Amino acid sequence: MTPISTRVQVHRRKQVLVWKEAKLGPAAAEEPRSKSKICANVFCGAGRECAVTEKGEPTCLCIEQCKPHKRPVCGSNGKTYLNHCELHRDACLTGSKIQVDYDGHCKEKKSENPAASPVVCYQSDRDELRRRVIQWLEAEIIPDGWFSKGSNYSEVLDKYFKSFDNGDSRLDSTEFLKFVEQNETAVNITTYMDQETNKLLRGLCVDALIELSDENADWKLSFNEFLKCLSPSFNPPEKKCALEDETYEDGAETEVECNRCVCACGNWVCTAMTCEGKNEKVPGQRRHPEQDLTEEELARYVQELQKHQVSVELGTSAYTKSLLTRIPSVSATWRLPGR
Structure with a gap:
């Protein structure tokens, strides 16, 4: 579920990005200094960071990306987070109040009559996995040099597609999951307490990613479908x-x-x-x-x-x-x- 606060967050961040793009050019070098001045006396609170609007005014937005420090904490919502920053960021994005219950992974709560719940990949889990994979792939882009050709985003994806494809020019969910598991940050989605269930969660989220661009519904992605799925410009739809x-x-x-x-x-x-x-x-x-x-x-x-x-x-x-x-x-x- 995507709360109203999240949609407002995305809209406001887009406004900031538009303003940033407009500043590209000779004056772009002054942006970091200008932002530091404008945000110097602004306190945004946990899970938020200061950004500059198109009018040059400070505003607090949810943190776009936390540093991948491994210091797991258990939230008051019973969910395990990679670190404090990820907990506060989730609270900001969902518009809910989440506090640190204790350090470490969440412990299983036992009850006399436990009611089973299905293990599911929510849209937020799917989108978070996708964001981490894209971030990892973008880091492998190599600009063209004076005497050497680099690698653009499409070429980086093509390299991985060929590495994990079994020869049928399609990536099924098993091959896609092996590709995802090449990156430790992308793999580290720990919503549940036990590792076996988290492994299942990754599999479900990979299925959800495949479903995004699987045009012929065969649960396999051609390279074009794979490229669409992980294209930074593609906005996954919100389904009800x-x-x-x-x-x-x-x-x-x-x-x-x-x-x-x-x-x-x-x-x-x-x-x-x-x-x-x-x-x-x-x-x-x-x-x-x-x-x-x-x-x-x-x-x-x-x-x-x-x-x-x-x-x-x-x-x-x-x-x-x-x-x-x-x-x-x-x-x-x-x-x-x-x-």
Whole structure:
């Protein structure tokens, strides 16, 4: 879900960027000094930084990029952050109040009747992974020298595409994930406590990235699709989920009997537990193969969640599906396209 504060943040930063572009030229060298003077007595608070508007006035915006220091902290929202800066930046971007609960990764909170939730990649997770990958790729651009040719952004992507492609001129989710895992900063998305679930999260976010530009819906990217997906000028769309003629923002939740469903990247993602009785709590344990949902049960999911949708798709790659069965708390996740 993208709050209003985030949209305002993006709009205001664009205004600042436009002003910066207008200053390019002989006067550009004076910009850092001018900004330091204008922002000299401005205090923006944690998670924010001072920027200069097109009118030459100081304004506080959410920090665009934190330094990749590894000092994990657990937020009051139960989410683990790479460092204090990332926590305060997230609080600023989401417009929510998040405090440091304690240093280190968040510990699992046990309850008598734990209700399972599906492991999902939210739009913010998808976009953050994409931002880190683009930042890493841009750092590998080599300008042309006097006697040597450098490498532009497209050529850098082409190099990696060929390195991880198995020869079919397509990158599937397994190959895309191996590409992403080449960079430690890009990989370090630690929303969950255990590493196995975080590995699954990366797989889901890679699927979400593939879905952005997979024009023929084959869960593989050609080089042109790969280039579009990671183009700095491409703005990923904000998708909503449909339910009973209404639309819901990313992160919205609902329940169908004992199963919990979450809206993530435009799809309802649900746990797939067999319910012995209505409103029964979902046991946090691994399901056995014989407990898989029947066609009738899946049809009931569709009727309850999306009356205008006639079929259920398991909208994850083969790689992600193989990981799902290894997560004790969530053994199966069904994805219902929110069209």
